[in-house]
Amino acid sequence: MPLFQCENLTYYYPDREKPALKGIDLSIEEGEFLLITGGSGSGKSSLARALAGLIPDFYGGRFGGKVYFQGRDMGQMDRRKLAREVGIVFQDPEKQLVMTSVEAEIAFGLENLGLPQAEMSRRVAEVLSFLDLAEVRQEFTAHLSGGQKQKLALAAVLAMQPRALVLDEPTSQLDPVAAEEFFNLIKRLNEEMGLTIILIEQRLERCFHLADRVVLIEDGQVKYEGTAEQLARWAVAREIPFIPPVARFFVRLGFPSVPVTVKEGRRLLRSNFNYRKFPPLRPVVNENPGEPVLTMSRVWFTYPNGKEALQDISLQIAGGELVAILGNNGAGKSTLLKTMAGLLKPGRGRVQVMGRDLSNECRPGDGRIAYLSQNPNDYLFQDTVEEELLFTLKNFGLTDDGVVDELLEKLGLQRYRRVNPRDLSSGERQRVALASILVTRPRLLVLDEPTRGMDYRLKDELGGMLTGLSREGVSVVLVTHDVEFAAAYATRVLLLFAGRIVADGPKHQVLGQSVFYSTQIGKMCRGYVDGVLTLQDALDRLEPVWPARQAVPEVR
């Protein structure tokens, strides 16, 4: 008997005409690692909530079909019993922690189950040890890092000893290192404890290989289900982007077997391509970059607690450059961005934008600098999308010379012109926030983690938009953890470490030489074809030399 069984599951959120889930039939076996993927708004999070019993119980709305847990209709199950069987971890750790301290947070669910004190103590101790949180057990949750908070959210659910764990994009708010650590934990839970894992994810490079089965959801329906390899073949044939670049590369070359990890990819390369010395890629360097839009000279910034977040930063950014800043958490990326935007004043050194010295001005921005923070909700409070744009114009004493129409059109927001921005999806909200700052026609656009929580399509759209702006002469600087995005769209990459720039140059030069800050394709090709970063790079270099013969089967 399957652990979960969905039969013709259909669901409409309250006051919605379009169903979020449409006739879903799906069964999940005990101990299985199921990956559910799909675009933003495809219905995968709704499916996760239905499997956790939150739909329709928490959301209301219209519900059709059945969801069975071990043969029992979930709609009829006692909520306490259900919470003991199925646990769910959500995207944002900030929005699922309730208590002030680590230990109390883990105990919260156990208290809700009404467990005796001795049982709670044992479970809390076990989970703290297993997840290596014992050191911080007395710590305030507010003082934990993002990765620790998400680990705590997982610990709080695991303490309830569920048989199935639903994870709704649990790493979307984490940096790559914390995300990797989180996935390793999930893998252990599945392999060592036999826990059934249902992982909802849209960034697949790190988790595709973990899954026993992958389900692709589109428009509220199951479009495909099969092994990772089967899905890769199916998706590439249909130009569906939800597979990792390594798999896409081999499917595009027509390989009989499809690797999903760098290790497997390298093995296939080794056995099928003779080592060839390719001439190194000559990075495209603009010999005459023109007048710098931003100049930073010997900039230092120290926080009141004494931490030197920026140390002796000197750089110039010319018009039309698209610069990606990479680095670990705490490297000073966001501080650098805020200093560029004039939000932070350097302790020493100078920041000039178009010749205007920001270091001594008390008021940031005059419309020539635009800053997009991590959270688009920080921008939205007007009644309509149009008013959001007009608000910025009014603040700078500008009139609408047609720029509002132009931007709404360019960012695909024309049909939402009179809609309240808070009623839009997260991707659309970000576009409104972007429009609200582009309305002054800035010369410098700085963005903090703009791809957080975005699917492949939205990222492509954003990348296209930023490339378009840089072609129009706008200097774009973005901080990101997403190396794949930086490799695809940036022209120049800065690597920051402990407040200092440790690498600065064209993307092929910086990312091509880096072992850790490299793309999945870059890691796979390292040593065979150096300087390759993107799928297109790899196809351009390797497709011509791919012998039109049967591939050598993978040696295992």
Next chain:
Amino acid sequence: MFDQFFYQDKGLFLQSLHPAAALTYLGILFVLALVFTNPLYLLGLLLVVVLAISAARGLAVWEIYLRLSLGLLLPVIIVNALLTHAGKTIIWLGPRLPVFGRLTVSLEAICYGAAMSVRLLAIISIFCLYNLMVHPDKVLSLLARFASRSALVLSLATRLFPTMVRQMANIQEVQMVRGVDFHAGTLKERLPRYAALMNILLLSSLEDSLEIAEAMQARAFGSGRRSCYRRDTWRPRDSLCLGGALLALATAVYGQAKGFSTFIFYPQLDYLIKGPMTIIILIIIILSLSVPMVLSWGWQRCPYFNAKI
């Protein structure tokens, strides 16, 4: 930036007390601050609280409280001196004002204002001490046994406050880059700009609260009767501190009944020391309330003592 105003675990003796003992101690300090009128007793109480703050390594934070309080206390003394006409020892005769009549400053009014300022400072310092020595979760778990839902609301509010402060700063930055100048114009012009900030914060908080509620439901909140996880250990130190606090309270009640800890300001100042018993009672109260600080001192310096309490 606001971290120092919240509880920080420093592994101190005072932080290791059982929440019931700590709250009783702080409660008695608070009651005594409200009851005492004798300036000597109020000063003695303030001394005890400052010693406790020092034992909780919070003098740096207290300095900030002190500076903020002085801004409040000086006007209290001045306004009270100018507007109270009950004192007999007039030391300054001012002009006649409509409604208020003739302005006079009496010695009694100045002394009364000063004594009330000491009381207010003692009360503010007690709150400072509370933040330094009591983990909010401990109090909440104590409260949860009687009023679980209220405790949870308090816990959520405590947890979300730093997040909201951070969020507020982010929103302000975003608005500044969108051309909003929070410093320009009159107060009337600036207020709507801050109102817009609050509006965004409120909208985002409302959206976030739904997600928190969902996460709580997923963890079986509201599915039936809850149990309570936290059981704080009652140690000999708690009995000693509680004993000291209760002895201080009993002595203060006696002193109050006999009039040693009271003081009459109007129409003329009473005797500050009404006999040796005034001093003896005060010393007993100060020593009894100093038990936690003495234990803290011994706890840090003597491993044997440490193991016994």
